[in-house]
Amino acid sequence: GINAEYGVRADIELVFDTEREREREKRERKQKDIMTKKRRNNGRSKHGRGHVKAVSCDGCHRLSPKDKVIKRYQVRNIVETSALRDINEALGLDSYTLPKTYIKQQYCVSCAIHRKTVRVRSRENRRIRTFARPVRKPL
Secondary structure (H helix, E strand, C coil), X not given: CEECCCCEEHHHHHHHXXXXXXXXXXXXXXXHCCCCCCCCCCCCCCCCCCCCCEEECCCCCCEEECCCCEEEEEEEECCCHHHHHHHHHHHCCCCCCCCEEEEEEXXXXXXXXXXXXXXXXXXXXXXXXXXXXXXXXCC
16 A cells, blocks of 8 residues: 555555664674584484594595594495306306495595595585485396
8 A cells, every 4th residue: 555644655665674683683683693504414313412423534645523423334245247147157056145335434525526426515405314225237
């Protein structure tokens, strides 16, 4: 509606009021010197512990806090798939299964990004906390 005193529409006044409030909030925020937080957990899973031991990155041997490193547990066959059939024919045993190697890999953030273990995500997607498993190709 139109404001009779000023001859201005009331909804335009509301817009100016919200802009003024926004500017006032910005000023108050600057006065408090609050730094913006990129992540809810500050990129760590320390939660209440004062100090966490450093571990060596498997990619570059950088020392990073244990709660900050990106950990992946890799299970692989000792023998690669191309040689697997040859070994099974040479053994002659159908029920024998070859052992596997179990490797726990720990990477610093920069190595994990470089190896595409983790990817850089947008601000909205950073809030998604579920782990998306990579789709495996059928053998």
